[in-house]
Amino acid sequence: MQGRLKQIIQSDFFKNVATLISGTTIAQAFSVLIYLVLSRIYTEEDFGVFGIYMNILSITIIFSTAKYELAILLPKSDRESVNLLGLSVIISIGISLVLLIVVSIFNDLFAKLLGSSEISRWLYFIPLSTLLVGLFHSMRNYSNREKRYRLIAGANISQSLGNSLMKLGLGFLIAGSAGLIFGVIFGQLVGFLLFFIVYFQMSRNKIRWISMKEMLRLGKEYSLFPRYNMLQGLINNVSGALPVFIFGSSFSTAIAGLFTFGYMIVQRPVNLIANAFYQVMFQRFVEKQHRNNSILPEVMLFIKRNVQILLIPFILTGIFAPEIFGFLFGEKWIEAGRYTQIILPWIFMVSLVMPLSFIPDIYRKQRTAMIIDSIKLAGRLAGLVIGVLMEDVYIALGLYSLVSTVMIFYSLTWYIRLVKRNLPEDGSTPVLKIPDE
Numbered sequence: 001m002q003g004r005l006k007q008i009i010q011s012d013f014f015k016n017v018a019t020l021i022s023g024t025t026i027a028q029a030f031s032v033l034i035y036l037v038l039s040r041i042y043t044e045e046d047f048g049v050f051g052i053y054m055n056i057l058s059i060t061i062i063f064s065t066a067k068y069e070l071a072i073l074l075p076k077s078d079r080e081s082v083n084l085l086g087l088s089v090i091i092s093i094g095i096s097l098v099l100l101i102v103v104s105i106f107n108d109l110f111a112k113l114l115g116s117s118e119i120s121r122w123l124y125f126i127p128l129s130t131l132l133v134g135l136f137h138s139m140r141n142y143s144n145r146e147k148r149y150r151l152i153a154g155a156n157i158s159q160s161l162g163n164s165l166m167k168l169g170l171g172f173l174i175a176g177s178a179g180l181i182f183g184v185i186f187g188q189l190v191g192f193l194l195f196f197i198v199y200f201q202m203s204r205n206k207i208r209w210i211s212m213k214e215m216l217r218l219g220k221e222y223s224l225f226p227r228y229n230m231l232q233g234l235i236n237n238v239s240g241a242l243p244v245f246i247f248g249s250s251f252s253t254a255i256a257g258l259f260t261f262g263y264m265i266v267q268r269p270v271n272l273i274a275n276a277f278y279q280v281m282f283q284r285f286v287e288k289q290h291r292n293n294s295i296l297p298e299v300m301l302f303i304k305r306n307v308q309i310l311l312i313p314f315i316l317t318g319i320f321a322p323e324i325f326g327f328l329f330g331e332k333w334i335e336a337g338r339y340t341q342i343i344l345p346w347i348f349m350v351s352l353v354m355p356l357s358f359i360p361d362i363y364r365k366q367r368t369a370m371i372i373d374s375i376k377l378a379g380r381l382a383g384l385v386i387g388v389l390m391e392d393v394y395i396a397l398g399l400y401s402l403v404s405t406v407m408i409f410y411s412l413t414w415y416i417r418l419v420k421r422n423l424p425e426d427g428s429t430p431v432l433k434i435p436d437e
Contacts, residue, residue: 031268034164039261039329041171042180048244048253049177051260052119054184055241057129060099062237064092064134067229070361071222072141073282079209083218085142086210092134099127115249122181132188139195144282151198155191156272163187228366232373239377242384243400250388259397262325262336263343266317270351277302277355285362296419299356303412306352318344342397346404353408359415363422372411379403 065088072084103110103123111120136155143151166186170179243263248256285295317324318341325337360369380403387396 031160031164032265034168035265036328038167038171038180039333042177044254044257044261044332046177046180046257047260048248048255048257049116049118049122050180051244051256052114052116052248053122053126053177053181054260055237055244056114056119056123056126057133058237058241059234060095060126060130061133061137062230062233063095064130065138066091066095066226067233068219068222068225069134069138069141070229070358071218071225072138073145074222074361075218078206080214080218081142081145082206082209083211083214084222085138086207087215087219088138089135090215092131092138095134096127096131099130100124103127113249114245116253118177122177125181125185129185129188132185132192136188136192136195139192139199142199143195151195155194158194159187159191161187162190224364224366225361228370229361232366232370235370235373235377239373239380242380243397246384246388246396247393251393255393258333258336259339261329261333262321262340265325265336266340266344266347267350270347271354274351274354282358285358299359299416299419302355303352303416310348310351314344314348338394339397342394343401343404346401346408349405349408349412353412353415356412356415359418363418365418368414369411372407372414376403376407379407 068084068091069088072081072088075081075084103126107120107123110123111117136159140152140155143149143155163183163186165183167179167183170182173179243259244256247259285298321340321344322334322337325340326334329336360366380400383399383403384396386399387393390396
């Protein structure tokens with residue numbers, strides 16, 4: 001047993017994940033400390049406007065690269081990967097310019113639909129945020145391909161620290177949600193600049209590989225990503241944004257802010273740790289695909305270990321969330337702790353499934369994944385509408401969390417079946433010759 005544990009700890013997989021998680025841990029520890037202060041200088045309404053901004057951004061970033069940034073890891077040729085990076089960057093710039101035009105024309109209409117007049121002035125910053133996130137994701141995926149995990153960890157730390165410090169500083173200087181939103185934009189800029197400076201110094205020769213002809217060819221070759229991954233991402237992120245949009249327009253901006261605060265406190269560390277596993281596992285499993293090696297043992301081991309490590313902390317947090325929020329952040333955030341109790345089963349399932357969400361991409365089953373997420377969107381919307389009609393935010397959030405938990409659990413079982421179905425007769429390696437859907 002000790003020998004097996006030593007083997008795991010000394011493996012490249014563990015070291016790469018540990019590198020990313022170490023950066024995540026530093027960033028998250030600092031963020032939690034900052035939120036002890038932010039919760040006392042920003043109001044529920046401020047977090048409500050901030051939540052609306054972030055959820056709009058979660059939708060627009062789906063278009064920022066047409067999801068070609070996910071394809072950067074897949075080619076065997078580094079030249080092809082660089083051209084996919086170039087394609088992602090060009091699309092990000094183009095989409096951001098289009099968004100600027102759309103926001104300029106329809107600003108008042110969007111603000112009215114969202115039920116928040118204050119969000120109107122912040123909509124003009126959505127194109128900039130969309131561009132920065134698109135560039136950051138593209139460069140992070142290229143770094144993942146090259147196994148530059150220290151660089152990724154450094155970018156994550158820089159982004160988080162820049163974000164948190166700007167929120168804190170502006171919170172004392174400017175009233176309202178400005179500090180929260182400018183903090184996010186500043187963090188995005190810092191993270192992108194770190195990648196840009198490093199790659200400008202180290203990879204200038206590779207820029208010469210980029211050609212319009214090659215980018216167009218690869219755009220066609222990997223057309224499944226804009227056709228299905230982009231639509232699936234849109235469905236997923238609209239689905240995730242529904243509570244903030246509906247709570248803000250049907251209940252109040254303060255309730256949307258309470259949900260946003262509670263969700264951010266539990267989701268951010270889970271998301272960043274899950275992202276660390278996602279990046280390393282995606283890169284590792286693509287290598288196994290190229291060598292026709294099995295990924296099933298590692299998938300099952302990951303699920304087992306995650307359940308063993310996370311189940312008890314999630315249960316304890318679920319029991320004591322209101323008390324924890326009241327003690328750490330102040331009495332006005334106790335209600336956010338109650339909302340957190342309701343959504344924890346859903347967040348727990350996210351921690352299991354998110355690191356494995358690339359499996360449909362490997363087996364080219366994006367269409368099926370999109371259908372599953374469409375059903376989840378319909379169920380989530382129905383749950384929220386029922387809660388609104390009953391004028392009960394707890395029922396709305398409870399049904400939303402229930403649908404989310406059930407559908408994500410189904411996705412997990414489908415991933416496992418998908419991997420098992422692609423094992424050859426001897427059960428040793430996957431057969432990856434699957435036609436596009």
